[in-house]
Amino acid sequence: MDIKRTIDDIDHKILQILQEKSRIPNAEVARQVGMAPSAVLERIRKLEDRQIIQGYEVRLNPHPFNQGLMAFVLVTVQSASRADLATLLTQVTGVQDVHQVAGEDGYLLKLRVADNAELGRVLADEICSLAGVLQTKTNIVLNTIKETRKLDLNRYSS
Amino acid sequence: MDIKRTIDDIDHKILQILQEKSRIPNAEVARQVGMAPSAVLERIRKLEDRQIIQGYEVRLNPHPFNQGLMAFVLVTVQSASRADLATLLTQVTGVQDVHQVAGEDGYLLKLRVADNAELGRVLADEICSLAGVLQTKTNIVLNTIKETRKLDLNRYSS
DNA sequence: TCGAGGGAATGAATGATATTCTTTAACTAT
DNA sequence: ATAGTTAAAGAATATCATTCATTCCCTCGA
Numbered sequence: 001m002d003i004k005r006t007i008d009d010i011d012h013k014i015l016q017i018l019q020e021k022s023r024i025p026n027a028e029v030a031r032q033v034g035m036a037p038s039a040v041l042e043r044i045r046k047l048e049d050r051q052i053i054q055g056y057e058v059r060l061n062p063h064p065f066n067q068g069l070m071a072f073v074l075v076t077v078q079s080a081s082r083a084d085l086a087t088l089l090t091q092v093t094g095v096q097d098v099h100q101v102a103g104e105d106g107y108l109l110k111l112r113v114a115d116n117a118e119l120g121r122v123l124a125d126e127i128c129s130l131a132g133v134l135q136t137k138t139n140i141v142l143n144t145i146k147e148t149r150k151l152d153l154n155r156y157s158s
Numbered sequence: 159m160d161i162k163r164t165i166d167d168i169d170h171k172i173l174q175i176l177q178e179k180s181r182i183p184n185a186e187v188a189r190q191v192g193m194a195p196s197a198v199l200e201r202i203r204k205l206e207d208r209q210i211i212q213g214y215e216v217r218l219n220p221h222p223f224n225q226g227l228m229a230f231v232l233v234t235v236q237s238a239s240r241a242d243l244a245t246l247l248t249q250v251t252g253v254q255d256v257h258q259v260a261g262e263d264g265y266l267l268k269l270r271v272a273d274n275a276e277l278g279r280v281l282a283d284e285i286c287s288l289a290g291v292l293q294t295k296t297n298i299v300l301n302t303i304k305e306t307r308k309l310d311l312n313r314y315s316s
Numbered sequence: 317t318c319g320a321g322g323g324a325a326t327g328a329a330t331g332a333t334a335t336t337c338t339t340t341a342a343c344t345a346t
Numbered sequence: 347a348t349a350g351t352t353a354a355a356g357a358a359t360a361t362c363a364t365t366c367a368t369t370c371c372c373t374c375g376a
Contacts, residue, residue: 007222015216015218018216019215019216019218021213021214022180022181022214022215022216023180023181023214024214025333025334025361025362025363026362026363026364027361027362027363028362035325035326036325036326036327037362037363037364038325038326038327038363038364038365038366039324039325039326041363041364042324042325043324051219052218052219052222053216053217053218053219054217054218054219055179055216055217056179056180056181056182056214056215056216056217057177057180057214057215057216057217057307057308058173058176058177058180058211058213058214058215059211059212059213059214059215059307060173060177060210060211060212060307060309061209061210061211061212062309064165064210064314065309065310065311065313065314066313066314066315067309067310067313070257072230072257072259072266074297086303087303089303090303090304094310095304096304096305096306096307096308097302097304097305097306098302098303098304098305099228099230099297099299099300099301099302099303099305100299100300100301100302100303101230101297101298101299101300102297102298102299102300103298104297107303108230108297108299112309114313139232139257139259139260139262139266140259140260140261141257141258141259141260141266142257142258142259142260143257143258144255144256144257144258145244145245145247145248145256145257145258145265146248146253146254146255146256147254147255147256147257148254148255149215149217149254149307150215150254151218151220151223151225151270152223152225152252153223155223155224155225155272156222156223156224157224183332183333183334183362183363184333184334184335185332185333185334186333193354193355194354194355194356195333195334195335196334196335196336196337196354196355196356197353197354197355199334199335200353200354201353
């Protein structure tokens with residue numbers, strides 16, 4: 001048996017509830033799991049301490065903020081490109097995610113901009129002009145069928 | 159002047175606070191914006207009603223749930239492929255996002271699995287066997303430099 | 317088998333918070 | 347002006363967060 005704490009059924013249920021709506025009173029979570037609020041509070045604290053819970057976010061509608069167009073850009077770079085290129089890419093207009101990809105000497109960006117005109121401008125003026133960038137391949141998202149950060153909690157194993 | 163409600167500076171500040179940590183007492187938000195809690199509550203309610211706030215999420219560490227490997231898969235399909243293919247793709251093991259992409263007759267998937275072995279199994283057994291799928295191109299994420307759902311609130315315009 | 321120790325749940329107490337309602341103020345359009 | 351609209355403040359009360367002491371249960375070691 002491992003000394004390391006595990007995620008038991010109650011933790012599991014708490015995480016499920018928070019995945020549905022994280023901004024919910026602690027007392028309501030306690031009601032749903034059938035325990036005292038103090039016990040639930042302690043469990044949530046521990047999940048935060050153990051970095052199983054990493055934060056709480058709000059999901060906003062991108063349209064009022066003129067970020068209705070989503071695009072993915074695969075940026076291929078010189079193998080000797082500058083070390084801080086990744087950081088520079090995070091600062092490009094509209095960039096939400098920067099992932100370093102294996103086997104490509106490159107980065108995959110997810111970005112949100114207003115429209116195609118702005119996307120073109122960002123690609124030409126901001127990304128392609130960075131030192132070390134060789135080429136970009138862009139996929140414009142027509143329609144998002146699913147977009148979630150939820151994990152499959154049932155995949156837990158101690 | 160537009161009758162439609164706008165997002166003013168106070169709404170803006172409230173959204174900023176919630177983007178940092180959505181699970182925060184309303185009274186604390188009120189303190190930070192310098193207003194009565196009742197007024198802040200009313201504003202948040204309205205932002206929810208107007209669908210500017212679409213939900214509140216918890217960000218979990220993927221490792222305890224055996225989803226430490228992230229990959230993007232561009233799925234190319236027959237132009238006459240079945241209409242519900244997108245829905246089927248959302249049900250594939252580990253798939254977090256499904257985006258329909260323009261100009262490709264295809265979908266871009268983001269998925270989280272345990273390791274390369276599982277990724278191979280999912281690609282071979284689940285994705286490629288779907289009717290209409292022609293080919294897949296997979297990018298394995300080595301390292302994520304930035305991953306956020308935060309929007310640039312300053313891009314608001316009425 | 318027994319008891320010590322650790323970990324976790326409960327329940328009570330209290331101080332803080334959410335929520336509702338009323339009043340007031342500012343702004344709009346007629 | 348004046349009625350209508352919108353939002354903020356303030357008060358009141360119901361609910362909640364947080365702490366603490368206590369109890370319970372499990373595990374380990376003698």
